[in-house]
Amino acid sequence: MATAMTFSPTVQHALHHVTEIRYTLQGDGSKLPQTSAPEIIATMLDLLQVAPGHRILEIGTGSGYSTALLSHLVGDTGHVTSIDIDPDLTRRAAQRLRADGRANITLLSGDGVISVAGHPVDRIIAWASLERIPHMWARQTVPGAIMVTPVQVTDLAKTFLVVRVHRGEHHASLTADRLLQAGFAEASPEILDQWIVPPRGVDALTRDADERPWWLSARWLRSGGGQNESELLQQLVTSRRQAAGPLDEQDDAADFY
Numbered sequence: 001m002a003t004a005m006t007f008s009p010t011v012q013h014a015l016h017h018v019t020e021i022r023y024t025l026q027g028d029g030s031k032l033p034q035t036s037a038p039e040i041i042a043t044m045l046d047l048l049q050v051a052p053g054h055r056i057l058e059i060g061t062g063s064g065y066s067t068a069l070l071s072h073l074v075g076d077t078g079h080v081t082s083i084d085i086d087p088d089l090t091r092r093a094a095q096r097l098r099a100d101g102r103a104n105i106t107l108l109s110g111d112g113v114i115s116v117a118g119h120p121v122d123r124i125i126a127w128a129s130l131e132r133i134p135h136m137w138a139r140q141t142v143p144g145a146i147m148v149t150p151v152q153v154t155d156l157a158k159t160f161l162v163v164r165v166h167r168g169e170h171h172a173s174l175t176a177d178r179l180l181q182a183g184f185a186e187a188s189p190e191i192l193d194q195w196i197v198p199p200r201g202v203d204a205l206t207r208d209a210d211e212r213p214w215w216l217s218a219r220w221l222r223s224g225g226g227q228n229e230s231e232l233l234q235q236l237v238t239s240r241r242q243a244a245g246p247l248d249e250q251d252d253a254a255d256f257y
C-alpha cells in the first residue's frame with residue numbers, strides 16, 4: 001500500500017520515542033520472525049485508545065516492541081502485563097525492555113488465552129489470532145474497557161479479522177464496533193515451530209516431493225467424504241493446470257480477501 005498512514009498524536013509520540021530495531025533486530029541483522037508490522041501495531045494501538053495510568057494486558061509479547069510502546073503510552077502511573085507462550089521470547093524481551101529503562105511492565109510466560117492479569121485491566125490487546133474472545137476477558141476488565149484482537153470469523157483456516165470490543169457496565173455486555181483486516185499467526189497453547197500450516201482449521205494436509213506442506217481448509221472435506229483428500233491435494237501439488245481465477249487483472253487480491 002503506497003498511502004502514508006496517519007496515527008493519533010499520542011501513538012506518533014510513542015513511535016518516535018521507542019526505537020523499533022532495539023527490539024526486533026536479531027544478532028545476524030535479520031528481523032525476529034515473531035514481529036508484527038509497525039503500521040499494524042500503530043493502527044491497533046490507535047484503536048485501543050490507551051491513556052496515561054491505564055492497566056493493560058497484552059497477549060503475545062514477541063519482540064517486546066509493542067510492549068515498549070504500551071509502556072510509553074501508559075506512563076509511570078500505568079502498568080503493562082504482557083504474556084507470551086514462548087519463555088525464550090519472554091526472556092529476550094525482558095532483557096531489552098530492562099536495557100531500555102522500562103519499569104512499568106510485568107512479563108509472564110504462558111497461554112494468554114487462559115491466563116489472567118491478576119487485577120482488573122482497562123485495556124486488552126492480542127497480537128495472535130484467537131479462536132474466539134475468551135469469556136474471562138469480560139470478567140477481568142473494568143466497565144468501559146476496550147479490547148482489540150484478531151479473531152476467527154469463520155471455521156476455515158486463516159479467516160480472521162481484527163476486532164475492537166467494548167465492555168459495558170455489566171460483565172456480559174461486550175459490543176464490537178470496528179473491524180480491520182490484518183495478517184497474524186494463530187494463538188496456540190503450544191510454541192509453534194512453523195507458521196506455514198495453521199494450527200487450526202486445516203482439513204487436509206500433504207507434502208510435495210521437496211517436503212513442502214500443502215494444506216486445504218474446506219467445509220465439504222468435513223462431511224465424511226474426505227477419503228480422497230490426499231489424492232486431491234496431490235493433484236493440486238503436482239498438476240500444472242491453469243484455471244481462470246475470480247479476479248480480473250485490475251482487481252486487488254487484498255480487497256477480494
Ligand SMILES: C[S@@+](CC[C@H](N)C(=O)[O-])C[C@H]1O[C@@H](n2cnc3c(N)ncnc32)[C@H](O)[C@@H]1O
Binds near residue numbers: 128
Ligand atoms: C506477532 S507476534 C507478537 C509481536 C509483538 N507484539 C511485537 O511487537 O513484536 C505473536 C506472539 O504471540 C505469541 N503467542 C502465540 N500464542 C500465544 C498464546 N496462546 N499466549 C500467549 N502468547 C502467544 C507468539 O509466541 C508470538 O510471540
